[in-house]
Amino acid sequence: MEASEHLQIVEEIHGEARRRKLFFQQCTDDALMERQVTVNGRHLLSFSSCSYLSLENHPALVQGVHDAVDRYGTQFSSSRGYLSAPPYEELEARLSQIFDGHALVVPTTTLGHQCVLPVLASEKDALILDHQVHQSVQVGATMARAAGTRVEVVRHGELERACDLVARLARRMRTVWFACDGVYSMYGDLAPVRLLQQLLDIAPNVRIYVDDAHGMSWAGRHGRGSFLSRMPLSPRIVLVTSMVKAFAAGGAVAVFTDPQERERVRMCGGPMLFSGPLQPPMLGAALASARVHLSEEIVKRQNELRDRVDLCNRLIKEAGLPLLVENESPIFFMRLGLPRVAFAVAERLMAEGLYVNVSIYPSVPMKRAGIRLALTSAHTPEDVARVVSALARHVPDVMAREGLSRRELDGLFEHAVPSESLRSSAYERAPSRRPRRPVTMAAPLMVQVSRTIHEVDRTLWNGTLGGVGACSWDAMATAEKLFSNQREPQHNWKFWYVVIREQNGNPVCVTHFTQSLNKDDMLMRAEVSEAVEARRARQPHFLSSEVIMTGSPLSEGNHIYLDRRGPWRAALDWMLHLGHEQYEAAQANMFMLRDMPDGDVEMDAFMLDRGFVKMPMLDSHRLEIHWKDENELAATLSKRKRQHLRLQIDRAALFDVRSHGAGSDQRQPLDAAEQAHLWRLYRNVATRKRRLNVYELPEDMVAAFLASPAWEVVTLRLPASAGGPADGLPIAWYAAHVHGEHYAPFLCGFDYRYVLSHGAYRQALYQMVVRARKRGKRVVHLGMDADIEKSRFGTRAIKNCIYAQVRDHYNGAVLREIVAEVGVGSAPPASCRATEFRQDSVA
Template identity: 50%
Template sequence: MDSKLIGMIKDVVDAGKRRGLLHLDSKDEELDGRSITLDGRPVTSFSSCSYLGLEFHPALVDGVAEAVTRYGTQFSCSRAYVSNPLYAEVEALLSELFGGYALVTPTTTLGHLTALPVLADERDAIVLDHQVHHSVHLGANQARAGGTRVELVRHDHLDQACDTIRQLANRHRTVWFGLDGVYSMFGDMAPTQLLEEILAVAPNVRLYVDDAHGMSWTGRHGRGSFLSRFPLNDRVVIATSLNKGFGAGGGCLVFSDPEERDLVRTTGGPLIFSGPMQPPMMGAVRAAALIHLSPEIIGLQAALRAGVDRVNTRLCDTGLPPMAVNESPIFFLQCGLPRVVYEVAKRMLDDGLYVNCSVFPSVPMKRGGIRLSVTAAHTLAEIDQAIDRLAFHIPAVLRDFGVADGQLADDFANAIPREAVADTPPEGNGLRMQSATSIHQIDRATWDAVLGAAAHCSWDAMAAAEAIYGGENAAPEHRWRFRYLVIRDRSGQVVAATFLTALLAKDDMLSAEDVSREIEERRTTDPYYLTSKVIMAGSTLSEGNHIYLDRTGPWRDALRMIVAAAEEEAERCEASTIMLRDLPDGDTEMDAFMLDEGFAKVPILDTHTLTLDGADEKTWYAGLDKKKRNQLRPALEHVDDTEVSFHGSGLAPLTTEETVHLHDLFEQLAARKLRINVFRVPPSLLPEMLRNPAWELGVVRIRTDAAGPQQPVAFWAAHKHGHTYAPLLCGLDDAWRHRDIYRSMLLQIVRRARALSMRKLRLGMDGEIEKRRLGARTERICLYVRTSDDYHGALLNDTVAAVATGRKSH
């Protein structure tokens, strides 16, 4: 290291030590994950990276005790010779957790020093985000010593990485781009849209991602922030920490190719010449992995999310926006120079609150700030206290140190990549658009406040949709691309929000059933006949108005921004159609606006909503008119022959066989009902819904004493948010239709919504006769569509004409 740099670092750190803020020792007999004793008094610490608070989990503590009792304090032998007895099981568990091939390393740093010099030799190049974790720089420098070309790109200009990588890709076997999944200081996340562009530069470009701070608190099985937003494939290698959120110790490398894993395992220097993970911590890793692979991880993640949401909400309310607003438990509040940071931290410590000082060399000299990390151990009261005191101290210290208004904005301009937050510059009307490619980049509270109950697209529901339809190797109709848009005015108020989905759709999605049946005959031999790539506001996994629009503000300008973003996506994905779905019909202002923008209005099936304002079922039934009561009377008799069980996150589990049976029931109904003709859903749909807190499944059986079968005869999947219950799909056993199963299921849905104290039951499209009998209100809706290619439209019209005249269209 350069001597001048060493001197600068020492000066900054010594200043923090003199103020009693750095290089401290806690004086505690025991720890609880929240409170530490500094200078003789207890303080609440917001400095821990143990995001789920697992270090005191009984299973991990017992795992350590059992391992040290059985295997001793150490197994002092290089893994090149022999591994301790826990390694094979632990790596198998972690491979299942990540969906790849895991290799455990004694620390994350040693993982980088192991992997990078093997993955990148003298024929290769590495391009690093200059703010990627220091340990990745160490691994790259080790590779550089072996002849690898290493280049840096500025974190605040990551878009320049494409040009650098393009030049290197022409001259090297492989070009690796190294970055963090979640950046440990600013808390911003890897910009996945940019990464897709980087991978598109050349086929010999690969990603090396350190997701140490993204581990455990999000993703399926807690596999991390990055893998919840970007697929693990043969062009991606993940390095992560088994400390921090995971609660144990060591590091882990994850590969998609077992041969690449074995190459690193066999030839990586630290795995030959250094010691292994020792048995006690291997016992903790094993216990933590089992927790991650169990339903318990969902509750742990939810507990942390509650704290993260509270911080985001309170920071917004107090006018202290963090550097990056997302689902990360890391919050960075701008202060500027180290002396300003230290003064804020000192005043917080005087209030009994310990926060981290993010100063040089962790961040640039003038881009220091307070780093607040939240764990599942923190109470909401402790969070509120910390935010209240920060909201008091930061403005006061800025005034005391003469920091002028606007100075921080200038100093922190473009501090994180534009693609990481993807905000458009303000329009002339002051509107700014945030764009993201994953719901994990959008603040949960903001999203749910405007779209949580409007359609089947709450924050959690979108996380499930990404998991179901995000597979790179899935069938074309199951590979979706998402783009989330949030538009704010000058005051930061949300004026519009939606999500766009690039997907393959059937051109006859809303055609008459006889037309779709004719086309489906052709698809038996040509499965993608009359299908097109569509940019849709919403998706085929949701119903409802997917566009939040504050009509009291500049809504036309906001909607133009949404249309422009859809056009951009259409060009990127080579889509021929843009579709804005499920908007209220009869809106003359909207009709005129959309016509001016080149959209045609298309009426679609009515939707139905039941307001649950009756005190109980008897009151509701009495409130129906006589004709409806008479029509429902047989169903009320049949419903008593049925029983319902409920399944989902926090509810009773279903076996794999039961889930497959429900999927078959859905397929039976889908094959018969073509009024809304969409592609079949993937087999992963129901299992993912069962894991996600936004969804529940109601499973209907005919009681055995009513001569019912052992297997369920019907089910529904419903989205739950706030006071709105919204079934989206269902399945029915055709063999039992004579037992009034559909009506019985509708009545059970009403009962379930009432039992959950829901105020609104959104029953959606189709089945209008039965839904009106329940007293549901009919709502006329429409969609607006614009297409750039009329060839498929001509083919569809030809099929319509053929069906009308009774001739075959093929």
């Protein structure tokens, strides 16, 4: 997905929340007093504060700010690489006492992760991210990746799968880090400490990196946090936590057991050297808060909050509300599915004077929205009873109006959190606890990986993927031969074939991967690609990257056969793992699943959970042939489209249409001069059409198509008597993949002198349809682009998308600079343009 497309989605959904007065609102109180706020003239009881112990108005903290300002002023403007303000030394000493470790104060948790991760993880290390670890950790991981760290992502709800990944990497890397949250900010589930201990037991070079920003203060000795209350600090754990939330001050703290490790981060962490420090007022507040944490008062406040949490858990359970996780966390997430359901519930609560957080995309997956309650020690038992009572009235009613059942919610949120997180140690002591779901083991699968199609069973391959794009068994044999031993790097590809079966031999997942050099601007607008091509005149491989993709640049369509009746998730995970292995071995810049069906919500969530970004793709066009002749086809069309068809039928008499090649039913010969001419006509199109910008195919492709039983080459000649060229050479041609009941024209070439004067392009489209019928095919695939022209024959537009992972964003940043230079204005969507048929290659 391009940045603009992602931003459009976020802007739309956040804009809707803002219109409903749920997001981006302004408090108008003269003075803020803990749990009460005034918004849009309405007094509201707020359940959105992360100040879980309500220390923000504590007299000692307020006085600490005053004292610091009086002594040190409003700021101490010096990088800590040079000088630190006086309170830092005492603050870090007191924090070290709280954590029983070595503390380093950093400006924010976000900058803290950017300090720590790129220093602790280098090109010798691996970093595995829980995919729901806080975004600030992911930013730090991106910086570490840029320096060479291997970064992997595991699904939050299936963290058990991380064990195998950690074990493999631990044998090859200096250190394997696993990064997670102590308390997850949206769902409120706790880090699965039993699983984390299992990870540590795998090998001595495995370490845990924790963001416990939402766990600080309300749990643990001296308020050292939820995570350390359940898993003590050790030399193999590094923790970063916030002083902005329950600690009620500013900044953040990174905690180490090794003082040398702390000093390495202090001296080498970028934000420690180049970012502003924590300023004196917040240093004063933090010092005062640290003193409170080291006193008995912190225990009293923790107990007060725990009473509220226990009460809320009990009332929610009695009300039968769809709570995702029950534990000792002050964060409660009510599962509601679609954003509009969460919006409706939040609006009803606001009408009753209650403000709650709506959790929606991108904070949570699109169909895992909900209501988030945050309790503080300032909330009274009456406050807790009031909000739960309101939820108990409105949640069931809104769900009924939306036709949303509990069973559907269970399905939407299945595996949303690790099974261990469904109960915490504190929760295990509660008699009304929610039972832990057993971990579901994946069914045993048989995996075959081949480097050539000749090692794959022809019948199995053709029965699963033969009708897709241009990847039948014979087509792949042709591609392997064509894209090897070529002069240009973009014409040398590598192939891997994956067949995953159940124990009974039934295929669950079948695909093939291709490694090839691709243009990074292939999906950009034509104006941008033209500017990039100007630079490629000097640097042929400018803004080009090695890509691992399902399918290949010589095919189109969803190249993954997936039997959703079987253990498809386990099989798809295997497939992705194998693709990732090739991705890492090749150090490719992108891992891409090509031309997947759009609108598959289950697949969207599956791929998002595995760290893939969804990007829109051009529509493809499909025509079902259920008519006997052109007259019957015309009867299915509108009046205007019938007129267009009749014109093409009449024009057909002008053209001499011939079929060539081993895959043809006529096999008329083409000599070397004619083949070279077809190549030049193909280049006419390839160099003109930049909407889907790809590298040109090699010149010997025409000969390869002619020799292949999977391909048919069709030429259109225009006699000189009808205004055609005197040499009698073709003025248009196309190559079509032919297999079973499918006919798929893939690329073409034109003499543009005849496109307007004699309608060569439209006639070529007509001949594709006619040839498919004459050859007894049931489906003709007309590919992407030229939507209007293809729709005139009654095609059905099929929405497509891509799921992709990108190693880094450097090329994207360069491309954005070119976009700015070009100054491309708004342009109509591709579906609104009528353009000449062009080669349908990688998207």
